[in-house]
Amino acid sequence: MDLVLTYGLPTGVSLDLVLTYGLSTGVSMDLVLTYGLSIGGSMDLVLTYGPSTGVSLDLVLTYGLSIDLVLTYGPSTGVYSVVDLAVPTTVGFKFYPTGGPDSVSRGKTHLFFFFQFLFERVEGISRATIIDLDAHQGNGHERDFLDDRRVFIMDMYNRYIYPGDAHAKRAIKRKVELDWGTEDSEYLQKVELHSEGALNEVRPDIIVYNAGTDILDGDPLGGLSISPQGIIKRDEIVFKAAKLRGIPILMVTSGGYQKKTARIIADSILNLQRQGLIGVEAVEGSSPLVAHMMAGSGSPGSMLTAV
Structure with a gap:
């Protein structure tokens, strides 16, 4: 049940107070302040309160390349920030540190419409x-993409958990099935081996990387035992493989069912920047397609977080 109170200001600013009650989730309150920029961007300030989650404050700035700066405060987690990256807004796709490529709309996943x-x-x-x-x-x-030769799928997952869809497995070109409790050493070795193998087998024009954090040790659904450092290293391996070949990459964060996963995602993004795998350094020497995407962003500052 959503109760939405909207106040429209004469300068293009709107203020929405959204009160939501879910039987299983309790009450949440969102205060959304939106300002539509005349140059094609938007700024959203989202204040959220949930009885079980505490207070969070998200500042979302979107322009051109679609860069979302999310500043979050939680009583148990402290303050942290996440920078979300995406391809130009003309593609109509961006990502936040929730959701994933298997989210469904009209019977198809979001990736179907994106591709x-x-x-x-x-x-x-x-x-x-x-x-x-x-x-x-x-x-x-x-x-x-069962019968679509344009899409090459590498999937590495816990073989013993949901969904176990044998029919869908026919679409996987490089399948890596993991056992319960797989740890960093084995996991990272397989990530590197098979990411390199997949990109050597077929050179794509774009990579979509599903960087789920439900592989983290202690995740109630993932059943694997990967450390925070292992997740950060995993992302680094994939981005290095993309940069080596000059292939643009779009990262989505997907699964992850522990509060501390948000901090790990932020740390991984910062590590990618330190390693020169995102930002201006990552664009230099990349493919013409990457340069074209960057040129279309319309904002010099947006290059700092472009992939």
């Missing part, structure tokens, strides 16, 4: 590779 747009509307993109490192099999997008 449909890319293949039909974006010059220079005719092949894509999905590197799916969420703990669960990505059966949603696998069913979408």
Whole structure:
């Protein structure tokens, strides 16, 4: 049940107070302050209160390349920030540190519509590779692309957990099934071996990387035992493989069911920047497609977080 109170200010600012009650989640309150910039951007200030989660404050700035700066405060986690990255807004796709490529709309996953747009509307993109490192099999997008030769899928997951979709597995070109409690050493070795192998087997025009954090030790659904440092290293391995080949990469964060995963995602983003795998350094020497995407962002500052 949502109660939405909206106040429209004459300068293009709107203020929404959203009170939500869910039987299983309790009460939440969102205060959304939105300012529409005349140059095509937007700024959202989202204040959220939930009885079980405490207070969080998100500041979302969107312009051109679609850069979202999310500043979050939680009583148990302290203050941290996450910078979200995406391809130009003309593609109509961006990501936040929730959700994932198997989220469904109209019977198809979000990736289906994303790739449909890319293949039909974006010059220079005719092949894509999905590197799916969420703990669960990505059966949603696998069913979408069962007979589509343009999409190469690598999926590495816990073989013993949901969904175990044998039909969808037919779409996986490089399948890596893990055992309960797989730890860093074995996991990272397989990530590097198979990410390199997948990109050597078929060179795509774009990579979609599903960086699920439900692989973290203690996750109630993932069943694996990867450390925070292991997750940060995993992301680094995938981004290095993309940079080595000059292939643009879109990262989505997908699964992760512990509060501390948000901090790990933020630390990983910061590590990628320190390693020169995102930012201006990552663009230099990249493919013409990457340069074209960057040129279309319309904001010099947005290059600091572009992939």
